[in-house]
Amino acid sequence: MFYVNEHVKSLNRIFDQNERKGYLKLDLNENPVGFSQEFINEVLSKATPEFIAQYPETQEFQRKLAAFLGVEPEQLCLTNGSAEAIRHIIEAFSRPGGKVLGVKPSYAMYEIFSLMYGREFIPCPYDGIKVNVDHLLEMIDKDIDLLVVLNPNNPFGDVYSEEEMQRIIDKAQTNEVTVLIDEAYHYFYKKTFLHFALEYRNVFVTRTFTKMFGLGSGRLGFAVGQKEGIAMVQKLCTPHNVNAFGMLFAEAIMDKEGMLDEMIKKQADGKQYVVSELKNRGYQVIAGEGNFIFIKPKTDAAEVMKRMKNEQKILIKTYPDIAGLGTCLRVSTGERSAMEQFLDSLDLVDR
Numbered sequence: 001m002f003y004v005n006e007h008v009k010s011l012n013r014i015f016d017q018n019e020r021k022g023y024l025k026l027d028l029n030e031n032p033v034g035f036s037q038e039f040i041n042e043v044l045s046k047a048t049p050e051f052i053a054q055y056p057e058t059q060e061f062q063r064k065l066a067a068f069l070g071v072e073p074e075q076l077c078l079t080n081g082s083a084e085a086i087r088h089i090i091e092a093f094s095r096p097g098g099k100v101l102g103v104k105p106s107y108a109m110y111e112i113f114s115l116m117y118g119r120e121f122i123p124c125p126y127d128g129i130k131v132n133v134d135h136l137l138e139m140i141d142k143d144i145d146l147l148v149v150l151n152p153n154n155p156f157g158d159v160y161s162e163e164e165m166q167r168i169i170d171k172a173q174t175n176e177v178t179v180l181i182d183e184a185y186h187y188f189y190k191k192t193f194l195h196f197a198l199e200y201r202n203v204f205v206t207r208t209f210t211k212m213f214g215l216g217s218g219r220l221g222f223a224v225g226q227k228e229g230i231a232m233v234q235k236l237c238t239p240h241n242v243n244a245f246g247m248l249f250a251e252a253i254m255d256k257e258g259m260l261d262e263m264i265k266k267q268a269d270g271k272q273y274v275v276s277e278l279k280n281r282g283y284q285v286i287a288g289e290g291n292f293i294f295i296k297p298k299t300d301a302a303e304v305m306k307r308m309k310n311e312q313k314i315l316i317k318t319y320p321d322i323a324g325l326g327t328c329l330r331v332s333t334g335e336r337s338a339m340e341q342f343l344d345s346l347d348l349v350d351r
């Protein structure tokens with residue numbers, strides 16, 4: 001009989017991310033507006049025929065990124081989006097049949113990658129819209145191989161204090177549990193736990209260029225950790241796994257004086273604007289850290305989502321049972337122009 005891996009066969013995947021052309025995309029926490037055409041042209045002018053024809057060269061970029069982050073190049077593994085880093089950390093640091101602990105609801109791929117490799121995903125439920133750190137600490141024991149935490153958390157945008165993360169890492173170290181700290185939404189929120197990844201064995205931080213850097217198409221992310229652990233993650237990567245165009249744009253942003261700060265400010269201003277406008281309109285809004293908010297609609301959430309898509313060409317999501325508010329709209333934030341378009345459409349649809 002032809003063999004099919006049972007873990008793959010039973011895996012439930014949703015590939016709903018295509019056919020989004022022509023919509024204002026506020027459903028996947030991307031940057032909805034993107035760079036100016038002028039900046040794009042300037043960066044692409046560096047793409048020679050040779051650059052396009054050859055495999056991507058990572059060494060120089062890796063050195064530059066390491067300096068930007070204040071780490072050694074060997075403490076860094078470049079990946080095809082941070083999803084690839086997360087996948088390989090789960091693959092390398094949990095055993096077949098082993099347990100991966102993480103908060104739920106959260107980024108779905110922690111559980112999917114765990115199941116893909118035949119691990120058991122153990123969910124730690126939220127306490128309303130906050131992680132219950134004491135509960136999470138109780139769940140860390142010798143049976144767990146790997147713990148995944150995010151800062152800020154997706155979907156609620158709550159965060160860990162330094163003291164809370166220290167307690168988590170201490171308990172994990174005592175029980176020989178690897179810790180993955182997902183900082184995909186770093187730069188929307190300043191605090192980082194990168195220092196823990198450098199200080200402790202088997203603590204990793206993953207980050208992405210998809211979110212604040214606005215490079216969703218570039219598929220570029222990375223993991224940071226001690227050299228020995230990072231070498232394991234690197235071994236699992238396919239050859240030439242990162243995108244040359246992603247690196248070209250990421251490098252241009254890092255090189256351009258003040259550009260990242262400007263992007264951070266633009267995103268923060270847009271979020272502040274939409275939240276205050278929604279509140280002026282009488283909406284209940286949950287806005288933690290990160291580029292996403294929950295809105296309690298005045299009418300039916302599913303109907304609002306459908307009409308926003310069909311009539312207004314705006315993609316958003318719904319989320320059930322949010323903090324006693326019932327089903328809410330889940331909307332990615334972005335710069336002011338996108339938020340104005342969203343509000344104008346919401347005014348028409350939700351009344």
Ligand SMILES: Cc1ncc(COP(=O)(O)O)c(C=O)c1O
Nearest residue numbers: 081082083107154184208210221
């Ligand atoms: C918490 C979190 N981590 C990781 C990712 C993966 O992002 P990427 O693979 O684009 O870096 C996402 C994407 O939405 C996310 O929300």
